[in-house]
Amino acid sequence: MASAPRVRFAPSPTGYLHIGGARTALFNYLYARRQGGAFILRIEDTDQERSTPESVKAILDGLEWLGIDWDEGPGKEGAHGPYFQTQRMDLYRKYTEQLIAEGKAYRCYCTREEIDARRSAVEKQTGKPGTYKYEGTCRNRTDVPEGRTSVVRFRMPDGEGRVTFDDKVLGPITKEYSDLDDWVMVRADGIPLYNFGCVIDDYTMGITLVGRGQEHVNSTFPQLMLYQALGWQPPDFAHFPLILGPDREKLSKRKHPEADVMLHKRNGILPEALLNFVVRLGWSHGNEEVISRQQMVEWFDFDHVGTTSGVWNPDKLMWLNQQWMKLLPAPVVAERLAPFLQARGVELPPGDPRLERVVLAFRERAKTLDEMAATALKYFQHGVEWEEKAATKHLTADSRPLLARVREEVAALPQWTAPTLDEVVKRVSEQAGVGMGKVAQPVRVATTGGTVSPGIGETLELLGREETLHRLDAALARP
RNA sequence: GUCCCCGUCGUCUAGAGGCCCAGGACGCUGGCCUUUCAAGCCGGUAACACGGGUUCGAAUCCCGUCGGGGACACCA
Numbered sequence: 332m333a334s335a336p337r338v339r340f341a342p343s344p345t346g347y348l349h350i351g352g353a354r355t356a357l358f359n360y361l362y363a364r365r366q367g368g369a370f371i372l373r374i375e376d377t378d379q380e381r382s383t384p385e386s387v388k389a390i391l392d393g394l395e396w397l398g399i400d401w402d403e404g405p406g407k408e409g410a411h412g413p414y415f416q417t418q419r420m421d422l423y424r425k426y427t428e429q430l431i432a433e434g435k436a437y438r439c440y441c442t443r444e445e446i447d448a449r450r451s452a453v454e455k456q457t458g459k460p461g462t463y464k465y466e467g468t469c470r471n472r473t474d475v476p477e478g479r480t481s482v483v484r485f486r487m488p489d490g491e492g493r494v495t496f497d498d499k500v501l502g503p504i505t506k507e508y509s510d511l512d513d514w515v516m517v518r519a520d521g522i523p524l525y526n527f528g529c530v531i532d533d534y535t536m537g538i539t540l541v542g543r544g545q546e547h548v549n550s551t552f553p554q555l556m557l558y559q560a561l562g563w564q565p566p567d568f569a570h571f572p573l574i575l576g577p578d579r580e581k582l583s584k585r586k587h588p589e590a591d592v593m594l595h596k597r598n599g600i601l602p603e604a605l606l607n608f609v610v611r612l613g614w615s616h617g618n619e620e621v622i623s624r625q626q627m628v629e630w631f632d633f634d635h636v637g638t639t640s641g642v643w644n645p646d647k648l649m650w651l652n653q654q655w656m657k658l659l660p661a662p663v664v665a666e667r668l669a670p671f672l673q674a675r676g677v678e679l680p681p682g683d684p685r686l687e688r689v690v691l692a693f694r695e696r697a698k699t700l701d702e703m704a705a706t707a708l709k710y711f712q713h714g715v716e717w718e719e720k721a722a723t724k725h726l727t728a729d730s731r732p733l734l735a736r737v738r739e740e741v742a743a744l745p746q747w748t749a750p751t752l753d754e755v756v757k758r759v760s761e762q763a764g765v766g767m768g769k770v771a772q773p774v775r776v777a778t779t780g781g782t783v784s785p786g787i788g789e790t791l792e793l794l795g796r797e798e799t800l801h802r803l804d805a806a807l808a809r810p
Numbered sequence: 811g812u813c814c815c816c817g818u819c820g821u822c823u824a825g826a827g828g829c830c831c832a833g834g835a836c837g838c839u840g841g842c843c844u845u846u847c848a849a850g851c852c853g854g855u856a857a858c859a860c861g862g863g864u865u866c867g868a869a870u871c872c873c874g875u876c877g878g879g880g881a882c883a884c885c886a
Contacts, residue, residue, distance in 0.1 A: 343886045378885055443884060450883090459811035461882040482884055501815065510813055518884040525886045549814055549881045572816080573879070581880070608822095611835090615823055618834040637816095637823080640879060644821050647836045657849085695849040756845075771845035783847040 336368035336539045340401075341529070343375040344386035348393030348592040350643075351544055351574050351582055354609045358571055359542045360399045361610075361631035368539070372404030373532060374415045377522050382417075393592045397602050398624065411536040416528050423523045426531055426561065427483055427516065435560040436516060438481040439469040443519075464512040483517035485527075485557065494555045498548070499540070499569035500636045506552040514553050526550055530557045533566055540567040545640075546581070569633050572613045573640040582643060589643055599671055599701030603659065604652040612641040621654050649698040656694040656703075664690045664700075671704035677711045685711070688793055692785040710793050715780040715802050717809075722776060726806055730773035733763055737774055738803040747796045753788035777806035 340356040342348070363370035372394070376382040391405060403409030413419060430436035450463040470486065487508060495505040516527035523531070533541060548570050558565040576587040584590050595605050607622050614637065616622070616630040656664055665686040669679055672686075679686065689707045697703035709715065717726065726734075740755045760770040771787045778799055784790045791799045 341886085345886080375886060381885075439884095446884085454811095457811070461812055463882090480884095498815095504814070506814075515884055520884080522884090524884070529886085544880095545815065546880055547886090550886090552814090570815085575879075579878075611822060613822090618824065620822090620835050634826095635824095639816055639823095641823090642821060644836065647822065650836055653849090693848095696847065753845090760845085767845045769845085775846065781846090785847085787845060 334539075336363065336366045337371060337537050338363050338368060338540050338542055339371040339373050339533070339536065339538050341373040341375050341532075341543075342390050343378060343381075344383060344390060345378065345381040346386055346584055347389045349582070349584060350590050350592055350609065352390075353393065353397060353399075353592050353605075354574065354612065355543055355571060356394060356399050357397070357606060357610060357627075358569075358614070358631070358636070360401075361627050362540070362542065362633070363402075364628045365631050369402040370400075371409075371411070371536060371538070372401035372407075372414060373536070374405060375525070375528065377416050377524070377528055379522065389593070396596055397592070397606055416523075416532065419528075419532065420521075422531055422535060423517070423528060424521070427523075427527075430485075430516075430560060431483065433560075434486065436483050436485050437470060437472070438475075439465075439484045439513075439515070440472070440476050440479045440481045441468055442479070465514075467513060470513065480519040482515045482519050484513040485516050485553065485560070487511055487513055487556065494552045494559075496551060496555060496565070496568055499542075499567055499633045501545075501548070501570055501638060504548060504551075506549075511552055511556070516557075526553050527557065530554050530561075534558070534561070534563050538566050540569060542569040542571065545570045545573050569636070572637055574609075574612055575640050575642045577643060579642060581640075587643070589645070595648075597701075599699030599703070600648065600652050601655045601659070601664075601667065601700070604648065604655040607655070608648045608651050612643075613637050621651065621658070653694070653698050656690075656697070656700075661687050661690045661694075664694065668700050668703060671700050672707065672711065675704055675708050677708065685793065692789050692793055696785065709779060713798065713801070714805065715778065717776065717780045717806070718782075721780070721782045722809070725773045725776040725782070726809060727773075730769070731807065733759060733765075733770050734773050734777055734803065734807060736763075737770065738800065738807065741791070741803075742796075742800055744796075747792060749786065749788035749792045751788075752791045753786065756787050774803075778802045 338359040340352070340359050342352050342356075360370045362368070374387055376387070387405070394400070401407060403411060404414045408414075427436065431438065446465070449466070453463040454460050465484070469484070490508075492508040493505050494508070494511075495503060497503050514526060515524055517523050551568055551570075555565055574582045576582050576589070578586070580586070582590045588594060592605070596602070603624070606624060606627075610622065610627055611620065614631070615635055619626070619630075622630075668690060669686060673679060689703070689710065693703045693707055697706060736759050737755060740759065741752065744751055744755065756770050756774060757767060760767045763770070772782065774787055775784050775790065776782060778794060779790060785793070794802070
């Protein structure tokens with residue numbers, strides 16, 4: 332390695348940050364960090380119809396949430412900017428003219444309608460799509476027809492030949508010239524198309540390795556032809572396996588809601604977990620499953636990027652999320668939990684100590700922050716409603732004296748802590764000569780309304796003395 | 811349809827010719843722990859797509875078949 336590698340993530344701002352894009356960004360980011368190279372963010376906004384500033388923001392926000400930061404790109408101007416393709420038009424124009432002057436590209440005056448008509452004619456005749464190839468109508472044209480706009484086409488070399496490249500994850504891949512045609516580089520309005528802009532930018536930005544999804548392997552060939560025509564040394568290429576939806580088709584915005592990175596944030600998934608999940612889809616490091624960003628950077632390599640597409644597995648995402656809720660420091664999780672409780676109408680004074688206690692009590696009982704907020708909600712409210720079934724079973728004439736005894740002892744407690752509260756339950760059950768469940772369950776139902784909660788001491792501590800006594804009294808007052 | 815890529819448990823994967831009658835993880839499931847539910851711990855379930863080669867020996871190499879996905883725009 333002569334110089335430090337430069338890699339990039341080049342999304343087109345036509346919607347939210349896609350999960351596949353996020354993983355592409357992650358792999359490139361990890362590679363750059365691992366190798367001590369640079370990670371560049373370039374916005375491919377040449378599709379004027381679909382690109383929006385909102386989408387640019389959405390993508391930036393998504394990357395930020397995931398903690399994938401770039402060395403050069405929007406907001407971080409470097410030596411190779413600008414980083415929006417629409418601001419690099421001079422560059423494209425320059426190389427377009429050069430290529431035309433050298434006879435390596437030419438103007439094609441066929442209109443879109445004409446091409447479309449010919450395409451559908453061919454496809455109708457042969458049966459299926461994809462059979463049409465530009466027939467070279469304007470290849471050797473020297474006249475300039477009046478009143479017609481033109482696109483610029485790349486001139487494929489005459490005769491037989493093939494393009495080959497050694498993909499860093501897939502290995503050698505070859506394509507015959509005869510399978511390629513004179514593709515359009517520049518539209519009639521002068522704006523470059525993907526295959527053209529991408530090559531010009533990757534080269535002028537000094538990109539040494541292009542890492543992208545496997546859906547791009549076929550576009551590598553025309554791009555390679557361009558590098559050749561320009562006399563440029565192409566970068567290395569690495570194509571990552573696709574992420575598939577439950578239906579085993581490529582994860583798409585249209586069909587798969589889980590393709591939206593930020594949806595997971597809204598659902599209460601931690602960025603650590605999403606990153607962890609996504610990195611394991613197509614990459615592995617022995618038997619490691621729970622992997623921190625630091626470890627990813629330390630371990631990442633293309634040798635262990637797989638070749639087969641991976642199916643989105645929500646169960647595993649959930650499991651990882653819980654792992655991360657348990658792994659991260661409670662105050663950190665508490666901070667991230669707050670918005671979910673607030674969204675459910677809980678008012679939280681700044682630095683509310685209950686938040687951290689909730690995390691400690693519920694992170695082993697919830698898969699997501701949202702679920703945690705939902706189950707913890709009743710600990711923040713005043714009063715309870717009892718589940719009919721639970722009340723019938725546990726708030727009985729038999730349990731009433733036990734409950735009253737607990738109420739009495741607990742009210743007198745000098746210290747309102749889980750251990751001291753647990754002791755009360757234990758003492759009461761021992762004195763009554765019954766199992767702890769005979770006391771704990773009625774108390775649980777009386778104070779939470781249901782049969783499921785954290786340890787009884789923990790539960791009462793969380794509720795606080797005042798609320799606990801209030802609920803116990805209310806339960807005792809039931810007819 | 812054409813071209814390109816891929817093919818290990820249901821899913822994510824380990825596996826670079828003998829360490830593999832295939833290991834880990836999620837899921838499912840049995841048990842332990844236990845004041846409930848979880849979590850945790852211990853155990854079980856389940857795969858090298860198929861057929862030919864090559865080799866003393868193949869999940870690993872080659873060929874074919876079948877299967878899956880992707881690309882076939884004046885989108886990226």
